Amino acid sequence: MLTTASVRPAPLPWLATVVALIVGVVPFLFSLAVQRGWPALSEGARAIAYASTAGSLVFRAGVAFLVAQWHGERHGQLAFQRPAIVLSLFGVFLLCWQGVQIGAVALMVRLATAGTSMQIMLAASSLLYPLLHALGTWLAWIIAARIMRKEALPWPSFNARWRTAGLAAWVLASVLAMLTPVAMSTLTSLGLDSYALAAASYAAVALIPVALAFVGAWLGLPRYLAGIHGWRWLGATVGALASGAGAIYRASGMLAGLPLDTAMGPVLVGSGGLLLCLFVFWAWTFACYTGLHRTAAP
Numbered sequence: 001m002l003t004t005a006s007v008r009p010a011p012l013p014w015l016a017t018v019v020a021l022i023v024g025v026v027p028f029l030f031s032l033a034v035q036r037g038w039p040a041l042s043e044g045a046r047a048i049a050y051a052s053t054a055g056s057l058v059f060r061a062g063v064a065f066l067v068a069q070w071h072g073e074r075h076g077q078l079a080f081q082r083p084a085i086v087l088s089l090f091g092v093f094l095l096c097w098q099g100v101q102i103g104a105v106a107l108m109v110r111l112a113t114a115g116t117s118m119q120i121m122l123a124a125s126s127l128l129y130p131l132l133h134a135l136g137t138w139l140a141w142i143i144a145a146r147i148m149r150k151e152a153l154p155w156p157s158f159n160a161r162w163r164t165a166g167l168a169a170w171v172l173a174s175v176l177a178m179l180t181p182v183a184m185s186t187l188t189s190l191g192l193d194s195y196a197l198a199a200a201s202y203a204a205v206a207l208i209p210v211a212l213a214f215v216g217a218w219l220g221l222p223r224y225l226a227g228i229h230g231w232r233w234l235g236a237t238v239g240a241l242a243s244g245a246g247a248i249y250r251a252s253g254m255l256a257g258l259p260l261d262t263a264m265g266p267v268l269v270g271s272g273g274l275l276l277c278l279f280v281f282w283a284w285t286f287a288c289y290t291g292l293h294r295t296a297a298p
Contacts, residue, residue: 012083013068013163019087020064020137021057023094028053044188047195048181055177062170063134067141069163070230077145078155089144097136104132161221164228168237168281169214175241176206212278213240220285222292229292236288240280247280248273 072078080086145152180202187198217236251272 012072012078012080012086013065015083015087016064016068016090016141017061019091020060020094023091023098024057024060025053027098044185044195047199048184051180051184051199052178055174055180058170058177059130059174060133060137062167062174063137064141065170066167066228066230067134067138069160069167069228071138071141071145072155073227073230075145075149075152076154077149077152079153080145080148081151081153082148086144086148089147090140093140093143094137097133097140101129101132101136104128157226159224160227161218161223161225164221164225164233165214165218165285167228167233168217168240168285169210171237171241172213172277173206173210176210209274209277212274213281216240216278216281217285220282220287221289225289225292229289232288232292236281236284239284239288243284244273244276244280247276 069078180199183202184195184198187201188195192198192201217240220236
């Protein structure tokens with residue numbers, strides 16, 4: 001019989017991410033096979049649908065990792081004797097919640113056809129979807145972990161600095177990924193004749209602020225971090241995003257009133273925005289984790 005010490009804990013946050021991706025991509029692949037590649041849709045509509053799905057998967061993956069890591073730290077449930085059962089329960093509950101989300105979307109479509117403004121419905125769905133999915137992922141993991149709580153195993157101490165910085169960068173990546181359809185439409189209207197090229201160009205550019213957000217958060221964290229400290233992470237990330245977006249908005253308004261060359265304005269906004277991204281993630285992370293900077297590594 002294996003003892004607790006002889007059992008090698010499985011990396012549950014990473015495995016929860018894989019389960020969330022599978023649950024998210026399987027319905028998409030099924031609908032793709034049933035509809036045979038959406039022959040009734042134009043090339044642009046298909047490209048935007050693919051981009052929307054990719055952005056959704058980025059968000060799903062990070063939420064699953066965050067929930068498993070945060071809940072595991074708080075309740076000592078980062079590992080289980082039989083992780084396959086926990087992950088299976090998590091996947092089943094996620095599928096059930098996905099059915100609830102589909103029903104909510106169908107209700108919105110019915111309201112739209114009944115006379116409610118389609119623009120209002122689209123705005124409401126774009127705001128509600130991330131909240132509903134985050135709530136469903138949290139509930140699914142909480143229930144699965146609670147059912148198997150008696151099989152929880154101790155998790156060896158490790159430095160969570162990389163994970164914390166990666167989660168901060170993931171939030172920015174999710175926001176930028178969800179803006180991919182808008183960026184694709186804008187780039188194609190400006191002259192790019194390929195939606196694939198537009199998506200690739202946008203992704204290449206979007207990686208720069210995401211990388212800078214990671215570096216800024218990593219520099220602002222203590223050298224050793226025993227966990228992500230969820231509430232500190234949340235405050236740092238939300239603060240960085242809000243202050244960065246507000247500063248860029250104000251800077252854009254100020255530059256619009258200056259007599260600059262047509263190409264100079266976007267260059268100044270872009271370069272300043274990148275430096276600002278690095279600074280705000282460093283500053284907010286350092287401020288929120290100030291009390292932990294003197295924590296020594298074990």
